Amino acid sequence: MSREDAIDDLDASGVLAASGATRSARLAAQVRDLELVLAWADLHSSDPQAEPGAVPVRYGGDRLVLLGGDGTPRVQDLCVHELAIARQTHPAATRATIGDALDLRHRLPLTWAVVQDLGCEVWVATKVARMSRDLDRDRVGLVDAAVAQAIGGTAPGRVLALAEGKVVEADSAAHAARLEEERRRTGVWAGRTDTPSGTRTVVARVTPGDAAWVDGVLERIVDAFLARPDVLRDHHPDLPADIDDLSRQQLRAIAFGWLARPEDVRDLFAAAQEASVTVPRTARSGQRVVVYLHLHESAVLGASTAPARVEGLGPMLLEQVTRLVAHAEVVVKPVIDLEEHTAVDAYEFPAAVTERTRLRCVGDTFPHAVGTLTMSGRYDDDHPVPYDGNGPPGQTGDHNDAPLSRSHHRAKTHRGYRVRQLDDATYLWTSPHGLHRLVDPTGTHAVDDADAWRMTHADVILAALDRVSGQPPKAATETGSQASHSAIRPA
Template sequence: MTTDLRDLPAAVVLAAATDRVRARRLAEVDELEVLLQWAAMHGTDPLDGLEPRERDHARRIGKVLRQLGGEGTPGVQDFCLGEIAAALGRHVNSTRAAIADGLDLQHRMPATWAVCQAGDCDLWVARLVASRSRKLPVDRMWIVDQAVARMIATEAISRTLDVADAKIVEADPARAEEKAEQARERRFAAVGQSDEDELRMVVARVTAADAAGVDAVLARVAKILLVSHPDASLDERRSMAMGYFGRLGELFALLLRDAVDTDPEDLASALALPAEVLELLRDPAIAARIAPQSVLYVHLHEAGLLSGEGVARVEGLGPHTLSQLQMLLAGRTVVVTPVIDLSDRVRTTAYEHPESLKARVHLVTGGDYWPYAASVSRRVDYDHPTPYRPGAPPEDPPQTGNHNSGPLGRRHHRWKTHAGYRSRQCGHGRYVWATPHGLTFLVDHRGTRPLDPDHARQMFAAGDGIELYFPEEPLTLDLDLDLTG
């Protein structure tokens, strides 16, 4: 029976939302367990005990035991799938996929399956990881299972999947290389039909390295075109920049005019001769200035550098084996920036965040510090969790620094500023949040967790530099909590 939520306090509706999510998750697990029981009931080989002729006939008609899941999962009689699919009112293929994922979770990812059974995560996320890791040997699945089980209940879905993908590569780097090679064989580039406006879609499947290069050129040319097309949007200028790939002479001329400090008219006459263009391009200094500049952030444990094995996380491109990373950097001029010591204290009296501070805050937080935020982009606002006070006495401690800074997406920043949310930084990359109606959360390196309201109140009231830690306890919602003061 549906509860009538009309005219109830906001806190009660919020509590109902949490209850509904948990009930839905448990219902989905219960439904999958029904499928698993059906599979167990039909887990014997239908060929057992048959005479050779009968066995051959059974194989021909498909009355066999099939392994739907990955290595280490029991088989399921193929004939049993149609009936259970009909009982569910679903297509056989989706039913088969659900059983395969359930068997993988049950037999290959028991720690993650336990989190699902507790109702602490969305089942479809665990199923997606199970499907992606199906080709892994069963004795390597623990690498994926343990990592996913630790974060699937507390981290944003995209971050969980990013880690899962990295662990899949780590568990079987040889297969990751083979898979990458197979993907490269599926590369293509195509031009679609013209639409009613005589515009055409250009579609290509290229390597990550090539895609990064194309994107860098588009960004460079779009910036140059801003001078001659000030009213064009960024998307329009990037589209115009794409056209230059079909006019390489004009592309070189455009880049050279932007790169070479000389009179445009004198340069134009020189560029009329291809030989002159080539001569200019032979100059390493000019070639270096023409080449689009991009910054690549690679995260790699020092053990990987010493052993030559491991998984590197490339921001924006995902996990790469070391050999894939070498291919990504091949032919590039690589400038390694100094290692950033995250223990350094960076503070300033100014409101603006210096770039050195932004880099440190991003590396500590990994992205947006809003509860359950998914973004790991560096293109965010850098917020003061404790609001900046203009005109504060000069003797007060600096308000901007890695003690009071957190990345927020523009929408989240707007909500925090104008919608009644409160936050406070209470440690290195550690933040406490309170929503307008009293829900409280802790965001740190482990993700997001609901926080006891009384603990949150104490953390908000603690003095500067004081970090409070509490033993984890079940959340109890305080409907009378007032954190608006």
């Protein structure tokens, strides 16, 4: 039987099972490749200059070189080429792979153990190795511990975002020095006229805060263009009669030119206001901004040098956050208490529930989703227990809210997925063909049928245990007990 025939004979469940097995085989092959690379490095770790008759380095002789970060053993420089031939890759690519493998084994041992257990995508671990390579050996352990805990079930994008923040935290002084060096490289460059189109390219290297402000002002100018196309056409009579024929990027290009004409921008905003179109305050005289900072409690108490994570911009030191909002009106809001809960007798989710849920869940709650939730992101608040217009009160709230992207929401609604919310930020999913996945702030975890049943019936199990022990039954909630399901969560 050929391989094609065997695949053609599979039903839907068989295809899903074979896909899972193929992933395991792929990861095993990639780990084997790294182990062979390490074995080659070990075989070529002695100093070639110590061998009898060695050609001196000044005449092109072989030498030991450091391919990984601080704390990794050196490797003979000229051994790379033959391994590259065997792996059918360029020597530069093989040299980089050796460095990644050495970093994982010697600098990130906890993460390397997860890789060897086939618990994560190999490319994510090797990218973390490169991200943390400049850290000293005594500082990289902070990155290793955090990544090893998250990498098994967390989406790659979120793991890399975590690693980025930990690299900053591990050596904030070095990060500040890099920021200073980057600031010295800022500038704006206007290129030559592009032929034959006659356009020019403008490249700007600015701070993250300035880039965000410029982007926001461009968007608001475009909105005003759409509100008052007559004003735009007065200044640009050569534009199409129908402004809708222009893409938003084309309008942004026009708006960029208007940044050099502040008087025209001011008049445009005034005209948009006259047309009863709301122009955000950021586009008028006073600028206002809302910045969500994700902080550990130790940072609030002054006991940590960890950076704050700014939504949309990533990890930042305090001085960066200060520069980000220094020229804007700053309103400090109270810390959002994620222990609070709200339920309402309506289908629509209150803003307070949406805000707390997105801060708790970190990202889209669909299995293996990569999206990171932001307050301005376009995510739907889905009822894990479908809303019943004739049902009991309080169906909408923290206990019944799963943030999903529109695509994942459609799949859940129309393809027969089932989801049960186990606590404020933990969800048990069952796919149309019976695959179970537990999604929580640490990522997505595979669950077998038995564990899925126990999680779904946690309250029933607790009540039965209480009856056997003679203790009064514990109060059960509609979504299950957090303590009970966490005790049987798979490792």
